[in-house]
Amino acid sequence: MSIDLEALYIDLHQHPELSFQETRTAGIAAGHLRDLGLEVHEGVGGTGVVGVLANGEGPTVWARADMDALPVTEETGLPYASEATGIDPDGNEAGVMHACGHDMHVTAMIGAVEQLVTERDQWQGTLVVVIQPAEELGAGARAMLDDGALDRFPKPDIVLGQHVGPLPAGAVGLRPGPQMSASDGLHVVLHGQGGHGSRPDSTIDPVVMAAATIMRLQTIVSREVDPTGMAVVTVGAVHAGTKNNIIPAEATLELSLRYPDDAAREKVLKKVERVIRAEAAASGAERDPEISTLHTLPATINDADATARATAAFQAAFGEQAVIDTGLITGSEDVSWFARDAGVPLVFWFWGGVDPAVFAAAVQNDSVDHDIPTNHSPFFAPVIHPTIEVGVKALVTAAREFLD
Incomplete structure (x- = not known):
């Protein structure tokens, strides 16, 4: 049957x-x-x-x-x-x-x-x-x-x-x-220095750092990848803070990256890491960002x-x-x-x-x-x-x- x-x-x-x-x-x-x-x-x-x-x-x-x-x-x-x-x-x-x-x-x-x-x-x-x-x-x-x-x-x-x-x-x-496409998932921790929302000058604001990082990451595909090729850089999750008048000590991002082959993967990963570290430095971060891999798919x-x-x-x-x-x-x-x-x-x-x-x-x-x-x-x-x-x-x- x-x-x-x-x-x-x-x-x-x-x-x-x-x-x-x-x-x-x-x-x-x-x-x-x-x-x-x-x-x-x-x-x-x-x-x-x-x-x-x-x-x-x-x-x-x-x-x-x-x-x-x-x-x-x-x-x-x-x-x-x-x-x-x-x-x-x-x-x-x-x-x-x-x-x-x-x-x-x-x-x-x-x-x-x-x-x-x-x-x-x-x-x-x-x-x-x-x-x-x-x-x-x-x-x-x-x-x-x-x-x-x-x-x-x-x-x-x-x-x-x-x-x-x-x-x-x-x-x-x-x-x-x-x-x-090949794919990587990345977890990024941006380290700032927390404090009172009324005194941002005494802090290193990881929320602003995260915002700058997210915007700069968008230029990788639009300005650094061959227009006839393919790549995707997506920030799918952002987490920071608990209250409107508290500047937190850190922010986290989760990224999804896509590329057609291993050669493109290597190039895009290097560019993503460069942007994350450079924006942290530009924000005055005293600790380097932590970048870890959630998954890698060929x-x-x-x-x-x-x-x-x-x-x-x-x-x-x-x-x-x-x-x-x-x-x-x-x-x-x-x-x-x-x-x-x-x-x-x-x-x-x-x-x-x-x-x-x-x-x-x-x-x-x-x-x-x-x-x-x-x-x-x-x-x-x-x-x-x-x-x-x-x-x-x-x-x-x-x-x-x-x-x-």
Whole structure:
């Protein structure tokens, strides 16, 4: 009896779990993989699940799906909307939602494995299914690898992965080379000298220091990066002070940096550090700023030859019009750690989750940015059909392309 994928998706959507807390989701995924006859390993890298399907001599394909949710309160109004809450990484209670579609990723993976098991007389090789935790922290892939994933399970000849996004349902998007940007998250502490708000002359004001730093950081992309290139410098959080008449002793900033490759990363990081230290010096700070890294994600770079093969397979499966080049996506992913550590090709693609009629109307009205919710939005919710079916078919198509 086939798995009810719609019911699985709705269940996962209603019960989201934050990064490294995905015990229920992992258990459900492991149970389905075990029922399908795979050799299943749980607790890899914390809450990760690995399923191995050995089917004779041939290549080994790793197929990865991530499963964590986000600290976002759902506002879709759907009858199956999440009402879950959880404790976010800062220790605060927050609404929890699958605002990035990882519930759809797990659902499509289970459906694809079921089909590959059913069709196992048509292919040979080994399929390794990776259900990964904590992609949203940029830490789950690294945790699984540090837990010995490449030594404990058959080493891949290729790594495959996919992500649902704000494209019309039925579309599949990929490109050779950089598919998603590299990323760093930085935590910065600016040290001043606190005092009474009525006597700013007796203080070194870290709030003014932070404001000057934020404004100067914006000139890196606008004045120091080649206009034909790409970089993003975003200050996503600023914290300082407790009361209007107290000048605090320090201010903190949290930055998100994006770049297309390692060379650009090195240049932008140096410029960011220069600006932070220079503005502190200009403010008269007596202590150097503290700059620490929250996470580092490499660029998601698709192997050219493998991507050409996958693209041709997708075109045969979905039609040439349905397969598009998404361009470089400025979001970041940690899937490429698997391929980088193994020294093998990666193919990572997107598939659409928006009602095609709704998407077409937004294009006609020039309102895509306004009317089509993107990943991480509280309104993000893929249409169930045909998103599930396309996700399943895309994974099966790609896996079969690289299995004998």
